[in-house]
Amino acid sequence: MPSEAFSARLPETDRTRHRRLREQGSLERADLDAILDAGFVCHLGVVVEGRPLVVPTVYGRDERQLYVHGSVASRSLAGDLPVCVTVTHIDGLVLARSVFEHGVNYRSAVIHGDARKVTDPEEKLEGLRRLTEHATPGQWSYARRPNRKELAATTLLALSLEEASVKIRTGAPDDGDGPDAELGLWAGVLPLTSVWGEPVADPALPSDTAVPGHIARRAGTRHG
Amino acid sequence: MPSEAFSARLPETDRTRHRRLREQGSLERADLDAILDAGFVCHLGVVVEGRPLVVPTVYGRDERQLYVHGSVASRSLAGDLPVCVTVTHIDGLVLARSVFEHGVNYRSAVIHGDARKVTDPEEKLEGLRRLTEHATPGQWSYARRPNRKELAATTLLALSLEEASVKIRTGAPDDGDGPDAELGLWAGVLPLTSVWGEPVADPALPSDTAVPGHIARRAGTRHG
Numbered sequence: 061m062p063s064e065a066f067s068a069r070l071p072e073t074d075r076t077r078h079r080r081l082r083e084q085g086s087l088e089r090a091d092l093d094a095i096l097d098a099g100f101v102c103h104l105g106v107v108v109e110g111r112p113l114v115v116p117t118v119y120g121r122d123e124r125q126l127y128v129h130g131s132v133a134s135r136s137l138a139g140d141l142p143v144c145v146t147v148t149h150i151d152g153l154v155l156a157r158s159v160f161e162h163g164v165n166y167r168s169a170v171i172h173g174d175a176r177k178v179t180d181p182e183e184k185l186e187g188l189r190r191l192t193e194h195a196t197p198g199q200w201s202y203a204r205r206p207n208r209k210e211l212a213a214t215t216l217l218a219l220s221l222e223e224a225s226v227k228i229r230t231g232a233p234d235d236g237d238g239p240d241a242e243l244g245l246w247a248g249v250l251p252l253t254s255v256w257g258e259p260v261a262d263p264a265l266p267s268d269t270a271v272p273g274h275i276a277r278r279a280g281t282r283h284g
Numbered sequence: 285m286p287s288e289a290f291s292a293r294l295p296e297t298d299r300t301r302h303r304r305l306r307e308q309g310s311l312e313r314a315d316l317d318a319i320l321d322a323g324f325v326c327h328l329g330v331v332v333e334g335r336p337l338v339v340p341t342v343y344g345r346d347e348r349q350l351y352v353h354g355s356v357a358s359r360s361l362a363g364d365l366p367v368c369v370t371v372t373h374i375d376g377l378v379l380a381r382s383v384f385e386h387g388v389n390y391r392s393a394v395i396h397g398d399a400r401k402v403t404d405p406e407e408k409l410e411g412l413r414r415l416t417e418h419a420t421p422g423q424w425s426y427a428r429r430p431n432r433k434e435l436a437a438t439t440l441l442a443l444s445l446e447e448a449s450v451k452i453r454t455g456a457p458d459d460g461d462g463p464d465a466e467l468g469l470w471a472g473v474l475p476l477t478s479v480w481g482e483p484v485a486d487p488a489l490p491s492d493t494a495v496p497g498h499i500a501r502r503a504g505t506r507h508g
Contacts, residue, residue, distance in 0.1 A: 107334065112330055113394075114329035146338040158427060159429055192383055203386070204467060204469070213384075248483055250502060257475035258475070264460030265470065265471060
């Protein structure tokens with residue numbers, strides 16, 4: 061892995077060049093980082109016997125790579141695994157005058173690369189720390205950490221964040237200045253928001269167990 | 285395509301058999317239908333030059349097949365395309381006593397098959413109707429429908445709903461009756477909910493344009 065920092069611009073490759081909707085593409089690494097930091101579940105794509113397989117799984121990251129919980133890859137992974145990891149946030153429905161101009165406001169990151177199975181116990185522990193803290197900040201120092209046996213039973217993949225394609229759509233429909241604007245139809249966006257609810261205690265818990273602050277504080281805040 | 289109705293039980297195949305987390309797998313077609321009906325964005329996986337590619341896109345369905353907006357496949361699709369379409373709803377974080385038992389409450393459907401490019405204009409129109417109504421019930425009879433040119437410019441894929449894998453996780457963490465329960469830590473679920481917001485009118489719209497009821501009624505309701 062190169063030691064220099066990634067450039068603030070994402071590299072344009074055959075896989076990341078924006079073909080169809082150039083206006084929606086971003087090559088800013090800051091946009092990639094923001095999309096990754098806003099979520100905790102990705103869709104991991106692999107090829108199994110020549111066919112695609114896409115499964116949801118959790119992830120975390122550091123500056124240079126994504127850590128992905130990789131039970132899908134645990135079957136028989138020798139060497140690096142070609143993967144595509146996609147993180148998507150849906151921000152709303154774009155309701156245009158014409159069906160053709162309908163769409164979705166969204167932010168998505170598509171990361172291409174060869175995933176490496178993390179085998180070094182120290183790196184695995186650090187990867188799981190990143191993953192845990194990514195989903196629930198504060199939880200790594202609160203919960204019981206993995207022991208040697210649990211660590212061995214966990215499959216963790218690492219994927220470089222070097223090659224990624226970012227797409228973002230925001231705002232109103234695109235047919236507000238065309239002939240369809242004369243139709244007199246309502247057009248706009250129906251926003252969609254994800255919100256964290258109130259913590260629900262495990263029924264097995266003694267009733268006087270306090271919800272820790274790092275979890276309680278999240279209730280009512282926005283996710284995505 | 286066979287003319288008889290699908291069985292209420294999903295077929296168990298090498299691809300859909302639940303290997304790791306049997307308790308989370310469902311073979312009920314009703315569970316598949318409910319997961320599909322609760323969302324409108326899927327992750328479409330294809331193989332491009334031997335590597336996986338996963339992109340978010342919108343879908344609709346009838347009783348037997350999924351219709352997927354397939355610009356990803358528009359490049360050069362001759363014949364059927366091996367795809368994997370995954371729909372995931374995230375319901376909350378499962379915060380256990382141990383990091384190892386952490387997880388996510390979710391519902392996901394993974395559909396395997398060979399997608400067919402819809403070419404017949406009548407079927408394409410019907411597929412787009414399903415897709416439009418799936419995302420926004422009532423919109424097909426409100427918005428201007430696709431004309432011949434727009435129809436030709438749209439790539440629509442059809443995928444049989446025959447082979448699918450459904451996984452559902454609900455409820456509390458699994459370590460409430462193990463030795464970690466003695467640690468005195470809080471454990472439970474932090475729920476995550478998606479909610480439709482108030483419609484945001486296109487700024488290009490005359491200010492007296494009323495929001496139609498089928499859109500206005502959705503504000504404040506739950507999605508997912």
